[in-house]
Amino acid sequence: MQLRLRSYLLSVGISIMGYHFIDPIPLSLQIGIMLTVLFLMGIPHGALDFFIDRSFAEKSVRQLPVFLLRYLVNMAAYAIVWYFLPVLAILIFILLTAYHFGEIDWMGKVSSVTHRVLYFLLGFSWILFLLSVHIREAAEIFVLMGNSQWDTSFYTELAGYILPISFASLWVLHGIMMVHYSALYPSRREFIFSILQILILAIITVALPLWLCFAFYFGIWHSLLSFDMIRRDMNLGNDLKGWTLLIKRALPYAAAAWGGIILFITLRAQAENLNELF
Secondary structure: OOHHHHHHHHHHHHHHHHHHHHOOOOHHHHHHHHHHHHHHHHHHHHHOHHHHOHHHHOOOHHHHHHHHHHHHHHHHHHHHHHHHOHHHHHHHHHHHHHHHHHHHHOOOOOOOHHHHHHHHHHHHHHHHHHHHHOHHHHHHHHHHHHOOOOOHHHHHHHHHHHHHHHHHHHHHHHHHHHHOHHHHOOOHHHHHHHHHHHHHHHHHHHHOOHHHHHHHHHHHHHHHHHHHHHHHHOOOOOOHHHHHHHHHHHHHHHHHHHHHHHHHHHHHHHHHHHHHHO
């Protein structure tokens, strides 16, 4: 279950945390690091996320155009929801992200609906905890993205209720998993590591500012674990050759994602300018 890779990545997070504690990284550099990491790893991994669905590996090549068409239709539908109902779009985004984060962080079995429900609840508790800890920075983003009547004070007050609940739910869920670990995990080793994993991730999340936290958790931790899962699903070796082939396969999808993001930002900027004229 990627124990070695997870150990390495947790060490990277601890190193970033230690460096920032000794010599605080300026805000401008934090944002630069986050954008660089997202550009190099976050977006490319997101462009290949559909390979994490194991059922995709069983589909024939002839079904690929149908899959891509459905993928694009879903993106277009979400864009429409985001334009007309931005607050609803944010909620949908959080729910989808919760499932995906839980899917990658989960180290247990994935053979039943119960397993999927558990890692969704873990992912949901985790993303609420992460956002609540950094609500001051996150609230400004919500106000900007949501374009609603709710101001930062609303989100800050809401986070005050959510933070203790999300933190408690993380440990309640792990307590339940401790009692039933034999049915949920391949062995005791994976369960013990999952406890250490969530503990270290929680410390890193609290210690780092939002931009560095997001750069590490999403851009490094989540992206590389996702890439590794995709590599294994594609039956590529865990060596330089295997990772090189994975990167080559990711480039076309990453280029399309980069292009789509640039187009979205351009159209959004033009729309804002038009609104200012009226």
